[in-house]
Amino acid sequence: MSTFKSLVFKRFNSNLKKTALHDLHVSLGGTMVPYAGYSMPVLYKGQTHIESHNWTRTNAGLFDVSHMLQSKLSGPHSIKFLQHVTPTDFNALPVGHGTLSVLLNPEGGVVDDTIVTKENQDNEFYIVTNAGCAKRDTEFLRGELQNNPALDCQWKIIEGRSLLALQGPKAKDVLEPLLEKTAKGKTLKELFFGQRDEFALKDGTLVQIARGGYTGEDGFEISVPDEKAVEFAEQLLANPVMKAIGLAARDSLRMEAGMCLYGHELDETITPVEAGLNWVISKSRRNLTNEKDRFNGYAKIMDQLNNKTYNRIRVAFKYLKKGPAARNGVKIFLPDAQTEVGLVTSGSASPSLNNINVGQGYVEKGHHKRGTELLVQVRNKFYPIELAKMPLVPTHYYKN
Template sequence: MFKRAQNKFYSTSANLLKTPLHEAHVEFGGKMVPYAGFEMPVLYKDQSHIESHNWVRSKAGLFDVSHMLQHTIQGPQARALLEKITPIDLGSLGVNQLSLSVLLNNEGGVIDDCIITKHGDNDYYMVTNAGCREKDVKFIKDELTAFDVNHSTFEGTLLAVQGPQAAELLQKFTTEDLSKVYFGESRYLDLKTGGATTRIHLARSGYTGEDGFELSIPSGTPAEQAEALSFFKVLINEYPDIAKPIGLAARDSLRLEAGMCLYGHELTEEITPIQASLAWLIPKSRRADGGFNGSSKILGQLADKSSVTHRRIGVKSKGPSPRDGNKIFNAEGKEIGYITSGSPSPTLGGNVAQAYIDKSAKIGSGIKIEIRGKLRDGEVAKLPFVPSKFYKG
């Protein structure tokens, strides 16, 4: 059985970075915590974790994800670079379409997960995780030395608007018909931000399983930052029945219910996409020609199913919530896996978790989870726990 690497996301540095929306988090009563080198809101006053979570499921939640790292990758060999460091097929992706993918090391392990948007054959936009910032940048710079590519990273406001009323809310600020922007698509559009009109990048995407958007808003100058801040405040102050700021606590429980991976937990450099039950990230065309980092190992795992003994799967339980690292045993007392992340489920009640478990354990089978020195009852469950509600027209 492979072992996951220990990966700490919470910074101990006293010199925490602040996003362009930091002032608003403090104004709205955000409980600020260190996260991936940034000071980020985990909750807001007068709203519990459960209330925040349920608000996103029923209204529109605003998530500041400006700590994520944004990249532009351009040039005549931009596609060749991206198709070496990830298993994506950019030829099958249309202009202004986006896809989840993974940065791969030479052993097929996941360096980070990412979202790649195609703006043209030689022009791509990518978002990677804040917690992997230094590692990702070094990895990409090392790889691009063999390619004719211009790579740059940039800071800005990255705002996720998630929930069933996300489109209704944002439509008030643009003349672009958002009903014609489907899940997995993007647009450059004009957004009314405070007293100005700002050109932004909008993607219909997110990390909650709900319909929603991610907005990349320029914040390179004081004036641009002021407009982004004003827009964020207007959403909350003028539409309080629709929009609320939501912190890290609900973001994690939402993604967990949606069966989405968190780097350092479900994904590490020791785990391949096949082991992570992400075989769908390797399209048929890439399985035929390979050519991406770690392709021999990954394609070998696809060809020989017995070479992968454990899979990422769901777990349900009652009582104390399973947490990262808790051991899992079968009915006979044999250790068969471990929890990668877990949380009480506001939507379903009880607890939900993701885990790596021996493939012999079938969905619905009973297990024991070691929590605080005691074995607790659990059950292997299908992912996602809550069906996704992506807008596909």
């Protein structure tokens, strides 16, 4: 069940939070497990993990991601603040567009990965961060605001809204009949990857829809009022090409797509350069002579970027023969089976690649090139792997 197994199978406790869809998950036969402080469905009755995964790749899957932290940043200095805590140029981001970025601590380590969308010309931004990092993100963002009192902006958590991820090649066919055009007459066909806009459901309920997702397929993330979440989910699930999909398949889908999972591929000791996320460091922000314009960890990150002073780099790999999957923490060795050169961060079978075992990890610089053959040590036995290009499975984003 992939690296997700190490995150969720802990002793259940009564203090877990519940999303607005919790009872619906239970009624659908969801196996509920603790995840990021919430009771979440890992799998549904009548589906295997592989079936759920393949269904999403070929049809459409509905994921409850309401545990993610939705928030808003506003005020005249919002961009200045974002450009202090991230390496991304938000001056260049058009209204209605979002981008992946990373929150950086003063040492250049990743506090969290995040999607940030510019909502309007007044520099209001919609931000989604990870549920498991919600407490740390809140402390970090509030702390950075307190440390920069000259910046006139406000950050607040959005309450009372669920977040649903609709993923797969038929996602648009499921969602489109449930929507009216936007106030400006835009249809779902005119919403491209990375864009976000407000649509109305047939009953007039306003929902915010972002095109994108965590699987590598076309899809949408939809922010809907809690009181409408169950009704909306049931309308989506009434379509025969749609199934509710649990977090186990979400993990294997994201791994094939080359996506990071915070706490595995990312943490506060890892820089975006080491994580292979150089593209989130905007080119316009790589030669900043004024220290006031620089983002957290600027000197370290730019030294790594320009002079390759990092010692490790994120890689993907495939097994070259059968064997048990390499999970988080498994050691990576040179072919001599003596010299340790890295650690696995995620691993599972890949349903899209005939169930061969795949994974991600960090290896020492110099051993990171695609095609390099190494070994993973699982249960005191060695299994040959080959480093592979990310994503492991081609993406199908809807771009103009």
